[in-house]
Amino acid sequence: MQELLERLTALDPEASESFRVVSYFDTLVIAGAGPDALLRGAAALSGVVAGADRRGRIDRRAPDGRTPRTECLVRSPQRACSVGSVWLERSGDPHANDEMIVERLALSLDLVEARRSPVSGLEFVFDPARTVAERTTMLAKLRLKPGSRIRIVATRPDAPATTAASAVLPTRYGIVRATLCRTAQEPPSRPAGLGQWVRADHAPDSWDGAVIALRLTEASAPVVDATDLGALLLLARAHDPQEPHEDINSLARLDVRSTQVLRALVEADSLRSAAAQLGMHHSTLQARHDALTRELGYDPRTASGKVRYAAAEFLLRLTDLRTTPRPAGARTS
Template identity: 60%
Template sequence: MQNLVGRLTALDPDASETLKVVSYFDTLIAGGAGLDGLLRGAAALSGVVAGVERRGRIVRHSPQGLRVTTEQAPHSLKRQTRNGSVWLERSGPLHANDEMILERLALAVDLTEARRDPEGALETALDSATPIDERAKALARLRIQPGTRIRLIATPTDTPAMNAPSTAVPTRYGILRATLDLTGALTIPEPAGIGPWCRADQASESWDGAIVAHRLTEPRTPVVDATDIGALLILAKSYDPRHPHPDVLTLSRLDPRSADIARVLVESDSVRSAAATLGMHHSTMQAKHESLTRELGYDPRTITGHARYIAAALLLRLTSTP
């Protein structure tokens, strides 16, 4: 575990300590670390004993990676998990990253529990790579028929839980909480992405939509329904943000002022009305329109150019760091 900390520091010596903690636990989760591995990691990062209580059973590990059976020290910091709690046994003031270490440990424990317990049925039902008969069995454990109408809701892991089945799920945009909605009457915390309604045995389709919708949230629109994205959802779900399209790269290189002008040009009825919206002279806006057309490689005010701009702007939001 100490070696992993060293490797993270060597890979990115300028990264903040918080980022290193996040990367550390993401690496453990991706590698399928068990409960003992997660505890050893938390202890190594914090330099103190880390413990977990699950259904009445307590396990503790020292920073040296050994199980601890001595008398338990007072908890300086504690977090609840789905089936118990986790803590750090630090005497004296908390260190800067103790809160983050414990938060990531609690999340990792919940994720590991969900994968290995019957309660992990929801994660199985969301996995399109899982054979359909296994997904059907998972739905049965949730007491849901394959043809039941459902939708998935994606929220950050630290938002309040809804009164419905949920689990933490790794996605290409980080770990999100998936919540199964059967009624459409849940009180949804913000920010949230809502997937389309579908059959329960097609839950992965709704989850994919919820992930995209969550990625498109912003302060002005903290809850996004994938249904409102329309046919663009097909494009968004198939897009790989690791390999941005040239139109996306070109749009990302615009300075903020040019990007704002391009957006207003596309949204306005005419170049003249765009100039009025931005408080620019018509001739200045006309010149900027011509300059943007050259820079983008297409005229964003033509039918085809308008479609290209809208698609690129959507995919840019899926590409950019939140």
């Protein structure tokens, strides 16, 4: 557990502690960790004993991974989960990330339990590796015909469950809650990614689109519909967020001002109008344009350059920036 924590820290020493907590548990779950590993992970992150009551069975782990010999005198903070409850044994004032650690521990245990004893079977319906026959069998249990029209909605894993069939599942972008919808309705919470309407036996296509759409949400657009992405959805599906193309890396390395200059160069009708928009002298902007062309490996003002920029800027939003190389002192855009 400690080795994994050190690797995550090395990816981005400046990442917030809360982000590290989320990444830590997501990594464990996606790797197939069991309840004991999750408890040991919570203890390693918090520096105190972590415990769980799973259907009346008490399990506790100290930061060194061993079962503590002392009795459990305090459960703070504590959080309920589907099989019971989880907690940290922190005496005195809580630390800043105690609540986050307990929340992610509870969520991760829920996901592990769902994998071991699937109730809804949605993981079969959404899994592209399953055969059509396997998905059809599970659809029948959900009282759905293969040709029924459905869409999948992706929300944060801690989003409130609804009466519709839902499950918390791992994805290439972390843990996400999937909800199967048979009628057009408001998403259960925001942010939300809406998958395309498809036949029920093509559910993996809608699920994939929903996950991508959720990743593209932002404050100004808390709900994104995968259908609105058009051909960009094909581009997103071909993208590997862990091994981004060099065009994406080049954008990620730019500082804030260079990013602003590049956007103006791409969007403005002329170099002079871009300079006026940025409040820069024409000759100064020309020099910045030449430097950016060398750094990017293409001219962002040509037709093909604008397409490359637009594609890279779109895929940058789907990229795990912790794995993207940046020079010292660079800031994300």
